[in-house]
Amino acid sequence: MTERRVEEERRGFSRRAFLQGAGGVAAASSLTEAVHAAQDPASEVQRMRGPEEVELRVNGGTLPATVEPRTTLLDALRHRVDPPLTGTKLVCGEGACGACTVLVDGRPMYACMLLAADVVGREIRTVEGLADGDGLSPVQEAFCEKDGLMCGFCTPGFLMSATGLLERKPDADAEEVRRALSGNFCRCGTQPHIFEAVAEAGRRLREGGR
Amino acid sequence: MSAPRVTVPRSLDEALAALAGAAPETLLLAGGTDLMVEFESGRTAPRDVVSLWRLDELRGVRDEGGGLRMGALTTCADLLGSDLARARADVLVDAAAEVGAVQIQNRATVGGNLGTASPAADLNPVLLALGATVRLRSASGSRDLPVEEFLTGYRATARRPDELIESIAIPARPAGERRRFRKVGTRRAQSISKVVVALAATLADGRFTAVRAAAGSVAPTAVLLPSLAAELVGQPPDEARLDAAARRAARDDAAPIDDVRSTAAYRRLVLQRVLRTELGALAAGA
Numbered sequence: 001m002t003e004r005r006v007e008e009e010r011r012g013f014s015r016r017a018f019l020q021g022a023g024g025v026a027a028a029s030s031l032t033e034a035v036h037a038a039q040d041p042a043s044e045v046q047r048m049r050g051p052e053e054v055e056l057r058v059n060g061g062t063l064p065a066t067v068e069p070r071t072t073l074l075d076a077l078r079h080r081v082d083p084p085l086t087g088t089k090l091v092c093g094e095g096a097c098g099a100c101t102v103l104v105d106g107r108p109m110y111a112c113m114l115l116a117a118d119v120v121g122r123e124i125r126t127v128e129g130l131a132d133g134d135g136l137s138p139v140q141e142a143f144c145e146k147d148g149l150m151c152g153f154c155t156p157g158f159l160m161s162a163t164g165l166l167e168r169k170p171d172a173d174a175e176e177v178r179r180a181l182s183g184n185f186c187r188c189g190t191q192p193h194i195f196e197a198v199a200e201a202g203r204r205l206r207e208g209g210r
Numbered sequence: 211m212s213a214p215r216v217t218v219p220r221s222l223d224e225a226l227a228a229l230a231g232a233a234p235e236t237l238l239l240a241g242g243t244d245l246m247v248e249f250e251s252g253r254t255a256p257r258d259v260v261s262l263w264r265l266d267e268l269r270g271v272r273d274e275g276g277g278l279r280m281g282a283l284t285t286c287a288d289l290l291g292s293d294l295a296r297a298r299a300d301v302l303v304d305a306a307a308e309v310g311a312v313q314i315q316n317r318a319t320v321g322g323n324l325g326t327a328s329p330a331a332d333l334n335p336v337l338l339a340l341g342a343t344v345r346l347r348s349a350s351g352s353r354d355l356p357v358e359e360f361l362t363g364y365r366a367t368a369r370r371p372d373e374l375i376e377s378i379a380i381p382a383r384p385a386g387e388r389r390r391f392r393k394v395g396t397r398r399a400q401s402i403s404k405v406v407v408a409l410a411a412t413l414a415d416g417r418f419t420a421v422r423a424a425a426g427s428v429a430p431t432a433v434l435l436p437s438l439a440a441e442l443v444g445q446p447p448d449e450a451r452l453d454a455a456a457r458r459a460a461r462d463d464a465a466p467i468d469d470v471r472s473t474a475a476y477r478r479l480v481l482q483r484v485l486r487t488e489l490g491a492l493a494a495g496a
Contacts, residue, residue: 069216118263183311
């Protein structure tokens with residue numbers, strides 16, 4: 001089964017019912033009529049009703065993507081850019097587990113809860129943007145050295161939360177680290193190692209690492 | 211029902227124009243921390259959606275008459291980073307710190323807490339206790355409503371289909387007002403509340419002169435607790451009086467239910483004890 005099909009199966013009917021829709025169906029509603037009526041035809045109103053080409057600013061570059069208005073950022077990253085950015089994981093799909101955490105303008109957010117259309121023009125960073133070529137970021141290095149993972153599925157989300165914290169506050173104390181990572185779950189139970197790794201990464205950043 | 215559409219206005223004027231002819235059941239999407247979960251679960255049937263997230267006109271906090279005016283899209287993280295918010299509405303910032311985790315705090319908005327009107331929305335009891343007002347805006351004008359009139363029931367509000375929440379105002383702090391906030395959840399971070407309590411009260415010459423309290427997750431929506439004021443105003447904060455006030459408010463002002471997170475009996479008992487504890491701390495000057 002392809003990954004996308006697995007995801008669709010997992011999502012079941014509900015999200016699909018919401019995510020489908022625009023495209024083919026229905027003439028203009030009262031809502032869209034109102035928008036049309038009120039707008040200068042030449043204006044750049046975004047009244048996305050069907051698939052639309054947008055440009056997402058991701059990891060320092062610009063990625064074209066065809067998204068529907070209901071497409072989440074997570075879906076866009078994983079399935080609608082080329083090549084797909086599958087480092088950002090779908091697990092719960094409802095903002096509870098943190099596996100889909102990305103940075104938007106430097107702030108950690110759940111990509112499963114964001115509409116892609118809402119972050120056009122914002123600076124998005126994913127786990128793929130942390131390393132510089134083969135050179136891991138200090139946070140990534142510390143996760144390796146401190147065994148901050150077991151199965152690894154939650155790791156991209158933890159890396160992004162930790163990066164978001166340390167870039168803002170490299171001297172974060174243990175309590176601040178725990179708070180900053182409280183929106184990420186590791187079901188393997190590696191949190192103690194993760195906390196050590198983030199503390200170590202903070203030390204390196206303070207000492208002038210990248 | 212016809213197919214869902216998401217409209218993504220880029221300015222307040224565009225949003226108001228879109229809402230001017232909106233179907234009554236059109237949903238307004240702010241930070242999505244509640245609605246996106248509803249969509250995922252299928253509990254909310256697909257409907258027309260207007261996403262407000264890009265409306266930067268609705269962000270930010272500013273002074274207003276010694277109080278605080280917040281744009282509807284002001285996030286919990288915005289509040290946590292604002293010295294003005296801390297100075298003017300300390301308990302609201304305390305509450306924002308207890309909402310979800312960092313990823314949620316970066317998205318959850320003051321206007322969204324009100325608009326979604328969940329009984330468990332953590333900011334709403336605080337807004338009630340502080341006497342906040344909601345400014346609703348439509349293409350034809352704006353109006354202000356006290357939060358207790360805005361919240362009309364379970365996930366129900368006084369917002370008309372053509373309106374959006376533009377901003378929320380908290381009046382200047384009355385001289386000497388003491389405030390408390392307490393959230394009880396399953397764990398410290400990322401939990402949906404079982405009980406939330408917010409208190410604002412003043413004492414003079416050893417007696418309560420004003421008491422305004424509210425609670426969340428104990429009724430169909432966030433509610434004021436009028437019994438506390440009825441029991442306490444004009445009275446000294448002695449132990450027996452505080453006991454009686456907490457007991458009466460938990461009995462008369464709350465209407466909790468059994469659900470996945472807790473039971474009605476537990477919520478009522480915890481409400482009573484949390485009220486009693488916080489009243490004690492407030493009377494002691496904490």
